Structures are given as C-alpha cells and as structure tokens.
Amino acid sequence: MSLSVKETGSIKMISPGTYPGRCVRVIDIGTQHSNYQGKEMVKKQVIVSWELPNEIIPDGDYAGMPYMVSKFYTASLHEKANLRKDLEAWRGKSFTASELEGFDLKKVIGAPCMLSVIHDNDKTKINAVMALPKGMELIKQISESIFFDIDEWNDENFNKLTDGIKKIIMKADEYKFPNEGVDHDNAPPIGDDDILF
Numbered sequence: 001m002s003l004s005v006k007e008t009g010s011i012k013m014i015s016p017g018t019y020p021g022r023c024v025r026v027i028d029i030g031t032q033h034s035n036y037q038g039k040e041m042v043k044k045q046v047i048v049s050w051e052l053p054n055e056i057i058p059d060g061d062y063a064g065m066p067y068m069v070s071k072f073y074t075a076s077l078h079e080k081a082n083l084r085k086d087l088e089a090w091r092g093k094s095f096t097a098s099e100l101e102g103f104d105l106k107k108v109i110g111a112p113c114m115l116s117v118i119h120d121n122d123k124t125k126i127n128a129v130m131a132l133p134k135g136m137e138l139i140k141q142i143s144e145s146i147f148f149d150i151d152e153w154n155d156e157n158f159n160k161l162t163d164g165i166k167k168i169i170m171k172a173d174e175y176k177f178p179n180e181g182v183d184h185d186n187a188p189p190i191g192d193d194d195i196l197f
Helices: 082-091 155-159 163-169
Strands: 017-036 039-056 066-074 112-119 124-130 146-148
Touching (some): 146 155
Antiparallel strands (some): 112 124
C-alpha cells in the first residue's frame, strides 16, 4: 500500500521515473485494522517518506518545496515483508541474523537513495527503493526531519504531522487503548544497528 498524491489542489503528480531522494520522515502509525476481501487485517504499520530534493514544486501553496513521496509498510523485518526487501535494496546488503534481532528504523532518516516512481490508478507510487550510486551526492536537505513513535508519544512531533496522518494514528489500537498491551506477533523488535544507516 502506498500513500498517494492525487492531482488535486495545487500540487500535480510528479512524473514517473527514477529520482534521487532522501528519507525525511518515519511515522509509526500503530496497529491498524482494515478489511481485505471480507477478511479483517490487523497490522502494525509505519510510513516512510522521502523528499526529492532536485524536484521542486513550481507553484501553488508549496512552491519552492521539494516533491515528497511516501510508502506504507507493515512494521516487520520478516523475510517476505516489503519493508525488509526495500531496506536491503536501499542498504545494498542483506541483513545478517544478528542484525535482524533489532534495527533502529530512526537511522534511515537523512539517508539518501534512488526511488523508482510510477503512476497507478491516478496515484503516485514507489515501485522500488535502491542504493544511491557511488559518487552521486544530493543537495542539502530541505524538508524538516520528523520521527514519530506511537509507543513513545511526543506531542511536538505529533503536531507536525498532517491532519490526515493524525487521523490515521488516532484509529490505532495504541491510541484508543493506551493502557492495554498490543501483541505484534510478526514484528521483530526495533533496536540498534550500525550498518549503513
């Protein structure tokens, strides 16, 4: 699932292509409930957002700011999880068994990469995340870095989020039932990692 930017308001969709990007936001949106083909799905999710610093919005409310693209992930490092696949492609290296015991997702903020962007049903989607080619440099970061962890609530960071993201977070089990432990069966613990990020 990808966060989309529809061609409404003052921002037009960025053209499909491959762009250098930099991670500027990691947002833990907690345990979310949804329905897929009549079956209830319960997943701990995170949104990762990248700015495209070489692609500047030309006009409208956000003129002068870089385009930003985001992707929803299940918060898991399971071998079939999209988050793990994208992190390994981004790092240019597979996780070792010891690394899988804990990875600090906050470390990806500020990390450069290449992003393959496509259009699908009038939505902008991230098709692939890859390592930045050797020798390629990005211009200085423009957008503010934001890290939000629903389990370690921070009002200042929560208030920096868009109203749409705040509404999603407020649907999470962790928000609605803050005193009840939530079991995240397939999500490995988030800990420390010193490889690349």
